[in-house]
Amino acid sequence: MSYVAHDESVFVRPAEVGEMELYHPKTFIGKYIWSQDAKVIGVQYSITAIAVGLVALVLSGIMRLQLGFPHVFSFINPSNYLQFVTMHGMIMVVYLLTALFLGGFGNYLIPLMVGARDMVFPYVNMISYWVYLFAVLLLMASFFVPGGSTGAGWTLYPPQAILDGTPGANWGIILMLVSLAFFIIGFTMGGLNYVVTVLQARTRGMTMMRLPLTVWGIFMATILALLAFPALFVSAIMMALDQMLGTSFFMPALISKGQHLDYNGGSPVLFQHLFWFFGHPEVYIVALPAFGIVSDLISVHARKNIFGYRMMVWAILAIGGLSFIVWAHHMYVSGMNPYFGFFFATTTLIIAVPTALKVYNWVLTLWRGDIRFNVPMLFAIGFIFTFINGGLTGLFLGNVTVDLPLSDTMFVVAHFHMVMAVSPILVIFGAIYHWYPKVTGRMLDDTMGKFHFWVTFLGTYAIYYPMHYLGFLGVPRRYYAVTGTDFIPESAQSLNAGITVATLVVGSVQLLFLFNLVWSYFRGRPSGDNPWGATTLEWQTPHTPPKHGNFGAELPVVYRWAYDYSVPGAEKDFIPQNQPPARTAEDAVDATS
């Protein structure tokens, strides 16, 4: 049998770029605090994002207490309820998910996976984290200013966001807008780094079409973010001007509680266009890294190459491109010209094709695989199931007519939590179980991991699947209580109570995960360099955890794609990317016989 590998080459071009000079810190502070090492920065990003995510998790618990058991917890009132809703949403979407995927995983994995010593601009990379931390602190400060944080909903729609009548319409909204502006400044510094590193600092032999899908996902998401965040940046600045200087970018002539205000001629719908021009790509800024990472998890733990690698890359590019022309599907009932509905419904449903292809390819990777049910794999399969559900409900909301009865109801809440909260979070968990051994040199505890998986996977489904049906019933979102609504039966309240119980269970099991992170750091089983038998470069480092500079004296040279698992004739069921090929097919056979 003569076997020809999918993608391997004997000839590798000589390096065009010389070795980079790294800054070598001498003190503890230089190494771990003001660090310029992308790995340390990645960990800093991750810890900060998880910490602020815990705040948002607690807020969601409080919201659910109110919805499940209205008027039992009297410290929750209609004002602070909206503040909890708003802060939960914004923290989770921007300060947790975006920061963790791009700042956390991006920093840690990109240089390792492309075979670079570090990011291309380490100093800018360091600044990026500190600006992010400053943005987080500003946001947290808004809890403590007079009037509290903003309660305008995470979409921050004017005019209400800056008018009396919405909680936190003074200090709260200003701090939110300034914090977002700083987040974007910090992100831009990091994002340019990720893009330039992927384009310029790949090691010899690492062609674009040999990149692991994790890198493709993060790379494309970063490009989306660099193009989308400016829209949020300008709208934040313009709204801050409307609030502080009385400009009228988004403010028409209006009467607030009987008072004629001095605004005139602005457009609230303009803000929505700008917001969603950022906001829809934002969904994919979170989803694409998750798509990429989960592809690698599935491939490694099924011991099989990812099915249809090239189509997976093209799908990422197509989704990224299309994500910029679907934004107004968030605005079907916003009062924009209703004829836009035809265009945006069509583009939105087209985006389902490349997305569905990715799902098929994940499942087809499992097909005829040799599946190891390690904890990362459990989370990956949990992700596929959850994402199928969340993706399919997107076809309801994306189709303009179907959106009409469902818009602004709990169906929307259920849909976007399924698709861009639970799905990415399951990938994040899977990724942490997968790469923790590389970061710390120790394995996370398996029993705790499996328990964490089952409660999280089944629990979140119990929360969000029934919630869709509250939406069909017509229960609106962002309602503190639905008292006095005739068409909502009593039984809906029992369902809400059940959802709340599930939320509290899922929320508390995350403490076990945190415990596992800390416990395993000290007591976990030593992992060795490559516990999963993975092909990609981060597992081929001479040290675990990798030292500053990642690869010791010599950078690795790449000879093959990232998915040579279970190659027929090969001795092991994986061939690392930097393993030189046998000269001929006969040699390969000889080597194994």
Place this chain on the structure above:
Amino acid sequence: MILAVALVLLVVGSVLFHFLSPWYFTPIASNWGMIDDTVSITFWVTGFVFVAVNLFMAYCVLRYRHKRGSRAAYEPENKKLEGWLIGLTTLGIVAMLAPGLLVWAKFVDVPKDAAVFEAVGRQWYWNYRFPGKDGVLGAVDARFVSDKNPLGVNPDDPFGRDDVLITSPEVHLPVGKPVKALLRSLDVLHDFAVPQFRVKMDLVPGLVTYAWFTPTRTGTFDMLCEELCGTAHFTMRGKVVVEEEHKFREWLSSYPTFAQSLARPAGDAGAGKPLYATCAGCHGAQGEGNPALNAPKLSGQGDWYLKRQLTYFKSGARGAHEQDVYGKQMAAMAATLADETAIDNVVAYIGTLPDAPAPGTLKNDAAEGRNRYVTCGTCHGRNGRGTQATNAPRLAGMSDWYMVRQLANFKQRIRGAHPKDPYGPQMVSMAEILPDDKAIADVVAYINTFK
């Protein structure tokens, strides 16, 4: 193994939940049955994919789990298979999108014979406007909005003179006639949504948006604001009463036209003085109130609020609940006022009475009430002065014992639940955030600190 079983159970459970759970669309009450049909088509297509892909995944998980000596297949790609999958997916997408777009084409195309009315949203209630005999709504502008002209109709536009103003969150519509709702907001974004009609559209200040529908059965339907509009968003409710054409006409004629509302003379305090003699027996000659007789302070209260409450008492919207002992007394007294002019006159006289703060009777902790008042202050004002624009009466310096009783009444639905009291449910929802008597007394004690 367990994972495969779990996946199958989740798929089966989800399908069963869909068919067996009691939570789904409410019975439709408009012509938009075809919206429900597009939802059904979407369910069939997506449901098939959901079941098929997940069951296939469960099969893979079971069949290809690691066994000693097993090894995965090596197949980098299969263009033919991927081509087929893309083709079938595209077909499914078209099956959902095409009917969706056809129905949307109907939704954006308003029938020529649709009758027009206007729904106006503001924080946190609804008003409406119907065109008069000319069939045309008069021009509006934000700068005309005032307490006397709440919808901002241009007084110089002849088309506006005969417009009928519905200053109530409840609107009536004739059954079986297509209507086009023009939607306008005076302040922030709102959303006009009637779940049983399946219709929904945002109100945007500075724009007029629209939605059209034909109510197909009579009854009363909840209308909700479904675009976050501030603290009291969840209480911004309306009602749509669908009834026979002649009943609708009758209802419409009970509201004044814009010209009539402008022409209405102000109350005559002189004429109100003798009428007030009856009131003075309990409420005191200066309107200062008398706790011993359960009569609250009246002086200094907003005239619009006094008028609304007298009208309610007179019409039975208030003071009709069997547990509302003092309300019943007042209903009997209000019945002695002959008509709207009499009410205007007595209210005008009360407006001339000196306004001294009512003495506080509560010993509760004002500091505890302070946090609770944050929500109240959204409508009633940070200092409890009240404003007609939010339908919020004055609280500062008014009888504290009376406020305590009314909050308890709202909480127990003794007040605010009568079908003819459309503003009542809002306060019912709000009173519910006060868990017990102590919380009520605390918040009123805080109100007592306002000067």
